[in-house]
Amino acid sequence: MxxxxxxxxxxxxxxxxxxxxxxxxxxxxxxxxxxxxxxxxxxxxxxxxxxxxxxxxxxxxxxxxxxxxxxxxxxxxxxxxxxxxxxxxxxxxxxxxxxxxxxxxxxxxxxxxxxxxxxxxxxxxxxxxxxxxxxxxxxxxxxxxRVDRKPTIQSLRHTFVVNKMNEWMEDDVDTGIMMPYLSRYLGHSSIAETQYLSIYHAAVPLKTNLLFFTIIKNSANAMSESNVERFMAKYANEARAQCISVPSKVHPYMFRRTRATQLLRHQNNKPKSQFG
The missing domain is CATH 1.10.443.10 (Intergrase catalytic core)
Known part of the structure; x- marks a missing residue:
């Protein structure tokens, strides 16, 4: 599981x-x-x-x-x-x-x-x-x-966080440095509260530092590459039903390359100083 x-x-x-x-x-x-x-x-x-x-x-x-x-x-x-x-x-x-x-x-x-x-x-x-x-x-x-569950007003707060982090990444700002400031701005007791992905582990009574993992014989193990590929293929098939431009074969490296291309384009579009 x-x-x-x-x-x-x-x-x-x-x-x-x-x-x-x-x-x-x-x-x-x-x-x-x-x-x-x-x-x-x-x-x-x-x-x-x-x-x-x-x-x-x-x-x-x-x-x-x-x-x-x-x-x-x-x-x-x-x-x-x-x-x-x-x-x-x-x-x-x-x-x-x-x-x-x-x-x-x-x-x-x-x-x-x-x-x-x-x-x-x-x-x-x-x-x-x-x-x-x-x-x-x-x-x-x-x-x-189009959503599995309806958002609430709290979703606007979460959207603020997502937008701010996306803005930092687009501007090549180190999110690790900025997280304590964002945490304080939101009124969180610690940075851990701002790391929203950690709540996906809230129901798991296991101690692990892994962000994504599987449970095998009551032990948390790193998710295998094949598992990741299988999930991506599954959701790509669902997305393709609404967007025909989704490739027939989707691989994790596509996201890595797409992100690299976006960053390169963003860098090239930045205004150049008179000193180059």
Whole structure:
């Protein structure tokens, strides 16, 4: 039995490549009741904070207005998971988005306590309500029938991590050096929490340093090359049903060569200095 890729109910789900359509649906959303129209800007801004800053659901919903520094572009996350505080920096465009939203909400609820007030105004936005609304938005995308399990708002946080790591790799940044900073930014207790692949081993009562392994006679062993090739052939056949350009024979080295080609093209497209 293969445990290295074993499904776990808490496995992170990234929706990289689908967020553009999802956010477009959020932006064009027209609630059935006019009284709910005032909540649309909250959906638009709050979901983007999850996606652009990697916030947890509770951190966004329970964000106090006093904890949002719109001058320096900083979010002060207080007493989050593990009773930890941290600072989250916003990009310039995200900060501008929050400034516009703050002015809009201040015109409706002056001197409000919560940055994202709920329906009654004097309480924060309810997590369950936002969860349900996110599910409605996702069900309107073209991807709703193409996934084995539906994503949640937490998936936006995972997507932030994936996008950031992809960005570093494209820019030839050492991810090993940057991981501690990313871990701190996310509010993790240790770098191990940021290494999302490790959760695939959570249900395995074996001590092993192997990332992908098989269990033979209650012992963890490195996955053989033939096993890897067999899995790749299996999923290539499934992918070929939807994409005819998938080669008839797929080999692990294809990924290695493809990645090398991408890096070479990226390097060649970089602007040259006057010194060559």
């Amino acid at each position: 293969i445990h290295g890729l074993r499904y776990h109910r808490n496995a992170p789900h990234s929706i990289t490549g689908t967020t553009a359509e999802l956010l477009s649906i959020v932006d064009t959303y027209a609630p059935p009741q006019l009284s709910f129209a005032r909540l649309v800007p909250t959906y638009q801004v709050l979901l983007r904070l999850f996606y652009c800053c990697g916030l947890r659901l509770s951190e966004g919903c329970f964000l106090r207005r006093s904890c949002v520094d719109l001058i320096d572009g900083v979010l002060h996350i207080l007493q989050s998971k593990g009773n930890k505080d941290r600072i989250v920096f916003m990009s310039r465009d995200v900060c501008h988005m929050c400034i516009v939203f703050d002015e809009y909400r201040d015109g409706i609820i002056p001197n409000r306590q919560w940055f994202f007030p709920g329906g009654k105004g004097d309480r924060p936005f309810e997590k369950t309500s936002l969860d349900r609304k996110f599910a409605q938005f996702w069900n309107k995308t073209a991807f709703t029938s």
